[in-house]
Amino acid sequence: MNTENRYQRQLQLTGFGKEAQDKLANAKILMIGAGGLGCPALQYLAGAGIGTLGIVDFDTVTITNLHRQTLFATADIGKPKVEVAAKRLKALNPEISIITYPTQLTNQNALDIIKDYDLVIDGSDNFSTRYLVNDACVLLNKPLIYGAVMRFEGQVGVFNLESNNLKTNYRDLFPTPPDAVSAPSCNEVGVLGVLPGIIGTWQASEAIKIITGIGTPLVNKILTLNLLNNTVYEFQLAKNNQLQKEMPKDKNDFLSFNYDWFCNKNLQNIITVEAFDKLRKAEKCSIIDVRETDETPIISEFETQQLPLSCFRESITEINFNTTVVLLCQSGQRSLKALELLKKQQPSLKVFSLEGGITEWKKQIKSEHYEQSQT
Amino acid sequence: MKITCLFFGQLAEVTGRSSQKLTGTTDTDELKKRVQQQYPALEKLTFSIAVNKKMIQQNTTLQPEDEVALLPPFSGG
Numbered sequence: 209m210n211t212e213n214r215y216q217r218q219l220q221l222t223g224f225g226k227e228a229q230d231k232l233a234n235a236k237i238l239m240i241g242a243g244g245l246g247c248p249a250l251q252y253l254a255g256a257g258i259g260t261l262g263i264v265d266f267d268t269v270t271i272t273n274l275h276r277q278t279l280f281a282t283a284d285i286g287k288p289k290v291e292v293a294a295k296r297l298k299a300l301n302p303e304i305s306i307i308t309y310p311t312q313l314t315n316q317n318a319l320d321i322i323k324d325y326d327l328v329i330d331g332s333d334n335f336s337t338r339y340l341v342n343d344a345c346v347l348l349n350k351p352l353i354y355g356a357v358m359r360f361e362g363q364v365g366v367f368n369l370e371s372n373n374l375k376t377n378y379r380d381l382f383p384t385p386p387d388a389v390s391a392p393s394c395n396e397v398g399v400l401g402v403l404p405g406i407i408g409t410w411q412a413s414e415a416i417k418i419i420t421g422i423g424t425p426l427v428n429k430i431l432t433l434n435l436l437n438n439t440v441y442e443f444q445l446a447k448n449n450q451l452q453k454e455m456p457k458d459k460n461d462f463l464s465f466n467y468d469w470f471c472n473k474n475l476q477n478i479i480t481v482e483a484f485d486k487l488r489k490a491e492k493c494s495i496i497d498v499r500e501t502d503e504t505p506i507i508s509e510f511e512t513q514q515l516p517l518s519c520f521r522e523s524i525t526e527i528n529f530n531t532t533v534v535l536l537c538q539s540g541q542r543s544l545k546a547l548e549l550l551k552k553q554q555p556s557l558k559v560f561s562l563e564g565g566i567t568e569w570k571k572q573i574k575s576e577h578y579e580q581s582q583t
Numbered sequence: 584m585k586i587t588c589l590f591f592g593q594l595a596e597v598t599g600r601s602s603q604k605l606t607g608t609t610d611t612d613e614l615k616k617r618v619q620q621q622y623p624a625l626e627k628l629t630f631s632i633a634v635n636k637k638m639i640q641q642n643t644t645l646q647p648e649d650e651v652a653l654l655p656p657f658s659g660g
Binding site for chain 2 (some may be wrong): 242244245246328330331332333334335338355356357358359361362363380382383385386394399430431432437439441442443444445446448449450455
């Protein structure tokens with residue numbers, strides 16, 4: 209196949225040419241999230257001939273994705289996003305390599321995944337991943353192209369790239385994450401399908417500019433776009449020295465930083481032992497134990513249903529839950545993961561995760577008995 | 584002294600407008616207090632502040648005709 213023909217329309221651009229095309233062919237770009245932003249960004253980057261595209265996404269295609277996630281078709285519902293995306297992109301441009309990571313990006317795997325890439329594009333859909341990706345890019349000194357959308361408004365910017373002795377990142381723009389209630393997700397408040405199309409494409413354009421060295425990228429800037437009234441603003445970022453204290457300083461710090469806690473994720477869905485006992489006595493709720501079947505202690509004090517996390521996603525489709533569901537595990541971590549899965553599949557349910565898990569419950573019950581026997 | 588205050592994202596939703604003229608505010612702390620008094624729902628929201636399209640980190644003195652933007656973070660992708 210004639211490569212020159214494939215890229216002819218960009219090769220003929222003034223200031224582009226073969227040298228720029230070679231830079232694209234040698235570039236390795238990592239896309240975090242194959243969703244509303246990831247789909248259009250990946251499509252144009254593959255088309256432009258980026259040599260290696262990495263895609264991180266643990267999710268599967270759902271019908272609500274299709275109005276904006278342009279790499280997926282109705283027949284793809286239920287399939288892993290990275291798998292479908294890789295196939296589509298490979299069909300679009302067989303000359304490039306695509307590496308898929310069908311996993312959730314965490315502070316445990318982020319540095320290993322990101323270190324092999326020249327540039328990272330953030331198309332994630334939650335604050336804890338956004339802060340995590342930002343911090344990993346700062347530690348590894350990788351340029352990060354930020355994009356975010358909500359309803360009719362989008363933001364795009366370039367972080368962690370030095371210009372005029374200034375190098376800013378996401379924490380300079382937003383030092384403190386909002387709580388989940390004050391900054392709802394697209395799942396809750398919606399987004400116009402074309403908006404991530406525009407912002408994701410804009411991110412791809414910034415990536416191409418940075419790799420090839422053409423034009424002026426949005427370094428140390430944040431651009432906002434409002435689709436309803438067509439207003440565009442560009443804001444200049446400044447270094448926030450206060451935030452240095454809060455950021456992980458090195459790899460070990462990063463590995464032990466709790467991003468979910470930092471971002472108050474699902475805080476409103478976490479239920480204390482005391483509140484849980486009140487709730488289960490007051491109304492009929494489904495109490496689900498998401499531990500694996502061989503784990504102890506066994507719960508005999510109240511009725512539970514066992515749905516181990518390892519097959520939770522599959523098993524919840526077949527079960528009729530009560531309107532209120534409480535998920536519990538050993539310490540309250542896995543039940544949070546189950547909570548996300550269940551909320552996504554059955555958004556009408558009221559779902560809670562037991563804080564501290566069954567360990568905390570048993571501990572408090574024991575101390576209550578102790579207090580009672582003392583009085 | 585007239586200052587224009589721009590509301591982005593959820594802030595525009597809460598205030599029901601995308602901009603507002605304010606008089607008699609001399610610095611950004613005061614401006615923040617004024618808009619939060621007028622729209623108490625703003626108190627719960629997280630946002631960063633820009634003066635004349637430059638993000639600021641601390642209280643900043645305002646000049647007549649300055650444009651102050653209140654910018655919330657978005658999580659959607």
